[in-house]
Amino acid sequence: MALTIGMLGRATHTKVETIRYYERIGLLSAPGRSGGNYRSYGEAELGRLSFIRRARQLGFSLDQVRALLELSDDRGRDCATVDALARGHLAEVERKIADLAALQRELAAMVDSCHGGTVGSCRIIEALGPTRSD
Amino acid sequence: MALTIGMLGRATHTKVETIRYYERIGLLSAPGRSGGNYRSYGEAELGRLSFIRRARQLGFSLDQVRALLELSDDRGRDCATVDALARGHLAEVERKIADLAALQRELAAMVDSCHGGTVGSCRIIEALGPTRSD
DNA sequence: GCTTGACCCTGTAGTTGCTACAGGGTGCAT
DNA sequence: ATGCACCCTGTAGCAACTACAGGGTCAAGC
Numbered sequence: 049m050a051l052t053i054g055m056l057g058r059a060t061h062t063k064v065e066t067i068r069y070y071e072r073i074g075l076l077s078a079p080g081r082s083g084g085n086y087r088s089y090g091e092a093e094l095g096r097l098s099f100i101r102r103a104r105q106l107g108f109s110l111d112q113v114r115a116l117l118e119l120s121d122d123r124g125r126d127c128a129t130v131d132a133l134a135r136g137h138l139a140e141v142e143r144k145i146a147d148l149a150a151l152q153r154e155l156a157a158m159v160d161s162c163h164g165g166t167v168g169s170c171r172i173i174e175a176l177g178p179t180r181s182d
Numbered sequence: 183m184a185l186t187i188g189m190l191g192r193a194t195h196t197k198v199e200t201i202r203y204y205e206r207i208g209l210l211s212a213p214g215r216s217g218g219n220y221r222s223y224g225e226a227e228l229g230r231l232s233f234i235r236r237a238r239q240l241g242f243s244l245d246q247v248r249a250l251l252e253l254s255d256d257r258g259r260d261c262a263t264v265d266a267l268a269r270g271h272l273a274e275v276e277r278k279i280a281d282l283a284a285l286q287r288e289l290a291a292m293v294d295s296c297h298g299g300t301v302g303s304c305r306i307i308e309a310l311g312p313t314r315s316d
Numbered sequence: 317g318c319t320t321g322a323c324c325c326t327g328t329a330g331t332t333g334c335t336a337c338a339g340g341g342t343g344c345a346t
Numbered sequence: 347a348t349g350c351a352c353c354c355t356g357t358a359g360c361a362a363c364t365a366c367a368g369g370g371t372c373a374a375g376c
Contacts, residue, residue: 054352064353065335073333084342086353099311106292106310107285110333116310123302130306131296138289145282148275151241155272158240162265168257172264176240176250177233188323198324199364207362218371220324244362 050082051089060097067097075100075114108137184216185223194231201231209234209248242271 057064070076076096082088096117103113112133119130161171191198204210210230216222230251237247246267253264295305 052353063335066333068355069334084353086342095311102310104333106289107282116307119301120304120307120311123300125301127296127299127301127304127306130301130304131293131298134289134293134296134306138286138293141282141286141289145279145286148241148279148282152272152275152279155240155268155275159265159268159272162261162268164265165261166257167253167259167261167264170254170261170264172261172268173250173254176236177229177254186324197364200362202326203363218324220371238362 049090051094053087053089056089056094056097059094060101062097062101070097070100073110075110075117106137107141112137183224185228187221187223190223190228190231193228194235196231196235204231204234207244209244209251240271241275246271 051059053064053067056062057067067076071078076093079090079093080088099117099120100113103116104110108116115133116130119125119127119133158172158175161175163171167173185193187198187201190196191201201210205212210227213224213227214222233251233254234247237250238244242250249267250264253259253261253267292306292309295309297305301307
């Protein structure tokens with residue numbers, strides 16, 4: 049069961065360049081080469097890359113993914129660290145949601161206040177300029 | 183009323199480097215120089231930079247800000263374009279909120295399922311690995 | 317008048333997480 | 347043998363800044 053980089057990419061919905069990038073930054077280790085210097089992947093790499101992609105989809109940064117991978121390799125260890133990492137990320141996501149919600153309210157109010165007309169009297173432009181003197 | 187770049191930065195909560203960056207990419211035009219080749223700003227630049235920072239705070243991209251600035255300079259024009267831009271951005275923000283909310287639900291479920299123990303039996307790690315065979 | 321320190325200048329490289337070439341080599345089918 | 351899909355390396359680009367390095371300027375205090 050040897051995969052080329054293209055096959056691995058298709059299996060994990062990952063661009064070939066992205067896989068090479070992960071290798072370059074040390075998130076994936078360099079795989080074996082076969083025949084004409086092509087990368088050759090197996091089951092293990094498929095699992096690892098799937099893990100990475102799933103974590104990325106959940107919004108973990110590459111550094112967080114790196115930490116999760118390291119932790120997950122040490123199966124005997126207490127999973128409190130993993131839990132803390134996930135909880136931290138969750139808190140971050142919740143903060144972002146709150147920020148965006150505030151933004152959304154402001155934008156909605158801005159858009160609502162526009163009743164057409166010219167830019168000169170546009171409430172949106174007005175809302176952006178704090179002191180449009182003149 | 184001439185401002186140095188540092189004063190302008192303090193007045194608009196903008197780092198000096200950021201102001202120079204905005205000038206480099208043409209968002210701010212090059213100001214006059216005074217004395218020993220220092221940039222010298224006036225009321226107009228203060229207003230323009232405030233506008234930019236406010237729009238950025240509201241999550242508009244620099245390209246969107248550039249468009250808004252161009253539109254706001256033409257005060258006789260119909261403000262429908264401004265409205266469309268703001269509405270488009272609002273829709274984008276709302277999409278982001280929905281995405282993050284979905285993420286939040288998944289992360290919360292993941293974190294909830296962790297009841298301590300070792301990494302080997304950690305539900306979080308399990309949730310990330312789709313097919314951790316073996 | 318000379319030093320100290322805060323400020324200013326230019327130019328370049330780093331950040332995150334990829335993506336997109338350019339300029340080649342390989343493998344398989346026709 | 348020739349086309350085509352795929353692979354290789356290396357480098358540069360995206361957003362939107364940020365952070366230096368290596369200098370020049372200016373006002374105050376001694």
